[in-house]
């Protein structure tokens with residue numbers, strides 16, 4: 001889905017251009033779930049905006065869904081394949097009802113009206129908003145608005161959805177809800193890039209990419225990152241309670257592949 005090699009990006013900062021991404025090489029296959037993390041200002045948003053064609057790479061190569069994003073004509077086309085769900089639920093709705101919002105996404109697809117209405121209802125059903133089809137968007141909760149944003153991605157038939165800290169403004173129930181919806185889509189074949197600062201969400205991801213100062217510092221599995229790498233300590237991360245217990249077990253000689261990453265894994269061990 002995404003192939004970046006030695007990707008660099010510099011952005012205008014007043015009179016100067018400042019380097020924001022440096023030498024990023026990453027391959028994300030179709031159907032993968034990758035969590036992307038790193039401190040504020042390390043370049044996560046700049047990277048995903050580049051994947052989505054909103055930023056123009058300054059160097060290296062980048063192909064997304066088979067489109068070479070060094071070519072300007074491909075940058076608009078890529079948005080069909082890669083959709084973003086942002087942090088702020090209020091910033092991404094355009095219609096006054098969920099029905100209208102999904103309809104906007106389908107408008108350019110040239111669907112016959114009855115097919116379009118059926119498709120809108122299908123999508124609302126899929127994101128759990130069938131009962132709110134005609135509700136005023138302003139009356140939706142933050143979690144419902146994020147569900148609606150996901151529905152808009154589905155309307156565009158995006159093969160990849162990038163969630164840019166999409167749960168950070170939600171309460172714990174809303175967070176679980178959106179994470180659960182993202183997992184359902186992933187299980188049905190959507191490629192997911194899940195940007196997060198939350199340790200437990202990282203630990204539950206099959207693959208983690210860590211950025212620092214515009215560079216990719218780590219790209220691999222969570223066990224190696226949390227139990228066999230010094231990076232979390234170097235970056236000053238506070239380990240999740242499960243990883244803290246796992247580190248105690250590790251000191252007692254437990255092998256890497258048995259160390260717990262998630263609460264259910266720890267519960268199963270106990």
Ligand SMILES: Nc1ncnc2c1ncn2[C@@H]1O[C@H](COP(=O)(O)OP(=O)(O)OP(=O)(O)O)[C@@H](O)[C@H]1O
Nearest residue numbers: 011012013020038039040041042043044045046047
């Ligand atoms: N349009 C822009 N013009 C100039 N510099 C920019 C622009 N957008 C971002 N930057 C700079 O690029 C760097 C990376 O910012 P970016 O928003 O990509 O980081 P981030 O990891 O997503 O941060 P956060 O977690 O706070 O959202 C920062 O130093 C930021 O000030």
